[in-house]
Amino acid sequence: MSKTVTTEPKRADQKPAMKEPITGHQLPKWSWVLFLAIGIGIAAGLLTLMETFSFAGSIALGVLVFLLLGFIVSAAVEGFRPAKDRLARYVVTSFFLLALLPLGSLLYEVVTRGAARFDWTFFTETQGNTHLMGVELGAMHAIVGTLMITALAFIISVPIGLFTAIYLVEYGASTKLASGIRFLVDVMTGIPSIVAGLFAYSLFSLILGPGTRSGFAGAIALTVLMIPTVVRSTEEMLKLVPNELREASYALGVPKYRTILKVVLPTSLAGIVTGVILAIARIIGETAPLLVTAGYFQLLNANPFSGPTSTLPVMVYQSLRTHGPRAEEMQMLGWTGALTLILLVMGLNLIGRLIAWKFAPKPGR
Amino acid sequence: MSAQAPSSDKERTTSSEPLDSSLVRDSKRYGDTLFSGISTGSALMIFVILAAVATFLTTQAIPAVTREPGPTGLTAVETAGGFWQWVLPLAFGTVWASVLAMLMAVPLAIGIALFLSHYAPKRVAKTFGYIVDLLAAVPSVVFGLWGVTVLAPALDPFYRWLNDNLSWIYFFNAWVPYGDGGDLRPNLAAGGQNMLTAAMVLALMVIPIITALTREVFLQTPRLHEEASLALGATRWEMIRQAVLPFGTSGIISSSMLGLGRALGETMAVAMILPGKVLISFKLLTFDNPNTIAAYIAQNFPEAEGDGNHQLIAAGLVLFVITLVVNMVARAIIHSRREFSGAN
Numbered sequence: 001m002s003k004t005v006t007t008e009p010k011r012a013d014q015k016p017a018m019k020e021p022i023t024g025h026q027l028p029k030w031s032w033v034l035f036l037a038i039g040i041g042i043a044a045g046l047l048t049l050m051e052t053f054s055f056a057g058s059i060a061l062g063v064l065v066f067l068l069l070g071f072i073v074s075a076a077v078e079g080f081r082p083a084k085d086r087l088a089r090y091v092v093t094s095f096f097l098l099a100l101l102p103l104g105s106l107l108y109e110v111v112t113r114g115a116a117r118f119d120w121t122f123f124t125e126t127q128g129n130t131h132l133m134g135v136e137l138g139a140m141h142a143i144v145g146t147l148m149i150t151a152l153a154f155i156i157s158v159p160i161g162l163f164t165a166i167y168l169v170e171y172g173a174s175t176k177l178a179s180g181i182r183f184l185v186d187v188m189t190g191i192p193s194i195v196a197g198l199f200a201y202s203l204f205s206l207i208l209g210p211g212t213r214s215g216f217a218g219a220i221a222l223t224v225l226m227i228p229t230v231v232r233s234t235e236e237m238l239k240l241v242p243n244e245l246r247e248a249s250y251a252l253g254v255p256k257y258r259t260i261l262k263v264v265l266p267t268s269l270a271g272i273v274t275g276v277i278l279a280i281a282r283i284i285g286e287t288a289p290l291l292v293t294a295g296y297f298q299l300l301n302a303n304p305f306s307g308p309t310s311t312l313p314v315m316v317y318q319s320l321r322t323h324g325p326r327a328e329e330m331q332m333l334g335w336t337g338a339l340t341l342i343l344l345v346m347g348l349n350l351i352g353r354l355i356a357w358k359f360a361p362k363p364g365r
Numbered sequence: 366m367s368a369q370a371p372s373s374d375k376e377r378t379t380s381s382e383p384l385d386s387s388l389v390r391d392s393k394r395y396g397d398t399l400f401s402g403i404s405t406g407s408a409l410m411i412f413v414i415l416a417a418v419a420t421f422l423t424t425q426a427i428p429a430v431t432r433e434p435g436p437t438g439l440t441a442v443e444t445a446g447g448f449w450q451w452v453l454p455l456a457f458g459t460v461w462a463s464v465l466a467m468l469m470a471v472p473l474a475i476g477i478a479l480f481l482s483h484y485a486p487k488r489v490a491k492t493f494g495y496i497v498d499l500l501a502a503v504p505s506v507v508f509g510l511w512g513v514t515v516l517a518p519a520l521d522p523f524y525r526w527l528n529d530n531l532s533w534i535y536f537f538n539a540w541v542p543y544g545d546g547g548d549l550r551p552n553l554a555a556g557g558q559n560m561l562t563a564a565m566v567l568a569l570m571v572i573p574i575i576t577a578l579t580r581e582v583f584l585q586t587p588r589l590h591e592e593a594s595l596a597l598g599a600t601r602w603e604m605i606r607q608a609v610l611p612f613g614t615s616g617i618i619s620s621s622m623l624g625l626g627r628a629l630g631e632t633m634a635v636a637m638i639l640p641g642k643v644l645i646s647f648k649l650l651t652f653d654n655p656n657t658i659a660a661y662i663a664q665n666f667p668e669a670e671g672d673g674n675h676q677l678i679a680a681g682l683v684l685f686v687i688t689l690v691v692n693m694v695a696r697a698i699i700h701s702r703r704e705f706s707g708a709n
Contacts, residue, residue: 057523091476092484095473095480106503164404168408171405181409181412187415187689191688194663195682198662199418199421205425256400287632288632288636288662291663295667313504317509317636334510338506342503342504345502349498
């Protein structure tokens with residue numbers, strides 16, 4: 001600031017007052033490229049001098065030098081306050097890029113390592129006998145298990161979640177019971193997934209004897225995790241339905257349940273479907289509860305009511321712990337399992353968002 | 366209001382019944398009763414499920430808490446004394462890992478949320494937001510797989526450097542004495558599989574949750590506050606400090622608490638990365654790491670039997686209580702601040 005004040009009289013002599021810029025001195029917009037290049041250069045040089053040069057190291061240190069450099073130069077040219085503003089902008093942007101880094105690395109590794117076994121046998125064979133060398137290995141049993149358990153959880157939790165949301169919005173409204181249920185749904189949202197698994201395990205070991213493992217127990221555990229998300233999203237969607245629609249329906253003499261079925265639900269259907277799909281995407285990758293309840297089995301077990309059942313996430317987890325002659329192959333299978341999981345989850349997310357976007361009420365109608 | 370309107374509606378239809386019964390079908394009322402019955406039943410189902418969770422966990426946990434010290438069927442804890450002597454180090458590990466993760470995640474998440482709400486060009490901000498949301502879509506087991514096979518080995522040289530040059534900082538000190546001569550040797554975790562890596566992966570998993578919530582709060586900052594600040598000559602950063610952050614404080618706190626609740630209960634990533642033990646240690650790089658409750662359960666449950674099962678379920682109950690408290694505090698903050706938020 002003081003700098004601009006001192007330079008003002010000189011400038012006034014040289015140029016007419018009209019040309020005097022009302023803003024202070026500013027660094028050009030591209031200056032950050034220069035700072036970054038210099039910063040990384042300094043860092044690389046420094047590390048080479050210390051004989052500990054590494055590419056990642058010089059980038060990491062370079063960004064720090066870049067931030068410092070940008071701040072100092074900007075403080076000298078533009079003043080202290082703009083320098084702080086510039087520093088904040090750089091820091092915030094680099095934080096964002098920093099978060100993208102692991103995401104990019106993760107996707108890259110999963111895709112490149114998983115693609116090797118992403119073939120037909122992966123979907124048709126089981127892990128049958130890992131000790132026989134001639135047998136093809138696959139993850140069909142785990143895929144079937146995942147689909148089966150997820151479908152069971154879906155069948156149980158969607159009706160409960162949907163009707164609970166209907167109660168909360170249409171019947172309970174602001175009664176004591178409804179606010180109590182809302183509180184409990186909040187509590188349920190916070191249940192750690194492994195605790196849900198332990199609950200299902202305890203339930204089934206009390207009924208069927210200790211140590212029971214089955215796909216159905218896994219589905220019960222996932223239900224505990226899925227219900228609160230379904231209730232929450234459905235409740236939000238039902239709340240969005242304008243009251244005028246309900247009142248118009250009542251005015252025509254339509255009973256309440258038909259109003260809900262024919263007016264309220266169709267209006268909010270897209271949002272509800274999106275919420276349910278996102279809830280499935282959340283539970284399909286759950287590992288811990290299935291590890292505890294459904295266990296691990298290398299062959300196909302299509303009966304969810306008896307015996308351990310493998311699922312994709314559990315298979316991925318177990319692939320790291322496998323020893324023996326074919327451990328390497330099992331690990332590759334694990335990476336392909338991870339790839340399949342990510343494709344499933346992201347595909348579901350995409351479908352959910354597409355539905356939400358396609359059927360969203362257009363603004364300004 | 367809306368709750369009363371239909372009931373008065375219903376009265377009107379019933380009162381009109383004697384006038385012209387052909388206008389009103391009886392089945393209507395049965396349908397209504399049935400439908401509201403199903404809805405209320407489902408709502409009560411939530412209560413039943415939670416009660417069942419609490420009851421079953423407690424009944425299965427009681428034998429572990431009251432039993433005599435001795436072998437349990439869990440190899441790691443056979444010599445341990447009572448239940449609490451064994452579960453407290455695990456509870457410490459759980460909280461410690463989550464606190465470390467939050468120390469990394471909260472500043473990053475606030476920065477990312479600010480970037481998305483106030484710095485990124487409007488046109489791409491939404492797409493960037495989706496990209497951050499993608500992080501939330503990655504299953505935890507995949508994070509674990511990536512963490513243990515990619516991230517941990519990649520960070521290993523860095524950890525060695527930290528231990529060599531910065532071991533005067535207590536947390537980075539992994540030297541242990543060996544022999545009689547007072548010599549020291551590094552006791553670094555194999556392949557970078559230490560507390561710091563586990564906390565980093567936990568932070569990664571929590572960041573999208575905190576970011577999504579804080580971004581929403583930041584976007585709700587009253588336009589007039591921001592413009593008033595800018596009109597007084599504030600730079601963008603000063604405007605954020607004067608208008609956006611004070612408005613978003615409660616949002617930041619509550620979303621961080623929700624993220625903490627998530628980090629406490631996160632199982633697979635820690636279970637795969639951290640070969641933890643039942644001990645209390647603040648050191649980040651050593652081979653001897655404290656384990657978390659959730660990871661300990663996941664690592665030992667498949668092989669446990671008898672008393673071991675009860676013990677693990679009791680530990681799960683402790684975890685449940687911890688997360689419950691954290692989540693309750695978060696909700697309380699959201700609730701108490703709702704009336705004060707000046708968003709009108």
